[in-house]
Amino acid sequence: MATGGKTDATAKPPCPLRRIRKRILCVNAGSTSLKLSVVGADDAATTVDSLDSVPAAVTAVAHRVVHGGPRFREPVLIDDEVLRDLEAAVELAPLHNAPALTAIEQARAALPGLPHVAVFDSAFHATIPSEAATYALPARAREEWGIHRYGFHGLSVQWASEQVRVPRLVVCRSRGSRWRLEGARSIRARSSTYSNTT
Numbered sequence: 001m002a003t004g005g006k007t008d009a010t011a012k013p014p015c016p017l018r019r020i021r022k023r024i025l026c027v028n029a030g031s032t033s034l035k036l037s038v039v040g041a042d043d044a045a046t047t048v049d050s051l052d053s054v055p056a057a058v059t060a061v062a063h064r065v066v067h068g069g070p071r072f073r074e075p076v077l078i079d080d081e082v083l084r085d086l087e088a089a090v091e092l093a094p095l096h097n098a099p100a101l102t103a104i105e106q107a108r109a110a111l112p113g114l115p116h117v118a119v120f121d122s123a124f125h126a127t128i129p130s131e132a133a134t135y136a137l138p139a140r141a142r143e144e145w146g147i148h149r150y151g152f153h154g155l156s157v158q159w160a161s162e163q164v165r166v167p168r169l170v171v172c173r174s175r176g177s178r179w180r181l182e183g184a185r186s187i188r189a190r191s192s193t194y195s196n197t198t
Contacts, residue, residue: 022059025111029064029103031095051110061116063104066096067150068120075123078104078116086118092150122150 025048028035036048038058048054063078069089076082083104090097108116133149135142142148 023055023057025054025058025061025107025114027061027063027103027107029096029099031099034099034103051107054111058111058114061107061111061114063100063107063116063118064121065100065104065118066121067093068118068122070146070148072118072120073123073126075117075119078108078118082118 022041024039026035026037026039026045028037036050036054037045038048038055039045062075065072065086067089069085069092071085072089078086083101086097086101086104090101104116104118128149135147135149137147
C-alpha cells in the first residue's frame, strides 16, 4: 500500500484480478459440473452457456480451484509453471482439482489473450493455527506424507465473513461443516465427521 510515496512492505500483494476487474469470466469446475458466469464491475453476474459464447468484453478469467496445497495461499496468475504445480496438487483433491485443471486448459486455449487467475478455496484457511492444522499423528508420518488440515469452502466462508462484519463469527454449512472466524481470519475448521481438538 502506498502512503506518501513510500511502500508498506507488510501489505499483502493485491489480487491480480483487482487490477483488471471490469468484466471477469468466472469458471467454477465442480466434481460433476461446470458453471460459467461473467461478473461485471457492479458485481452483477450473467450465466454463460459455454466458452464459445463468452462475451468479447471480458477482460480476465478467474478459476475456482478447491485445493492449492501448501504453495498457493493467495490468488495467482496462471502460467505454465503454476499449471505444473496445480497438476501436482491434484492428488490432494482429485474429484475437484482434476476437473478444474481441465477447465483451465480449455479456457486458456479458448481465450489465450486474457489473463487467467486461480483462486483457491483452501487459501482462506491458511491462517488456521498449527494446533488446529496438525493431526494427532507421529511427526514423522505427518512430515513424510505432508498430512496437514487445510480447511475448505474458503471462498464461501470469506464471502460470508465480508457480509457480516463482527469480531467473531461462526459460519455453518449444510452437512455439518463449521468455521470459527476471528477478525475475518479462519482460526478453526470443524466438521461433524471429525474433531480438530488436540
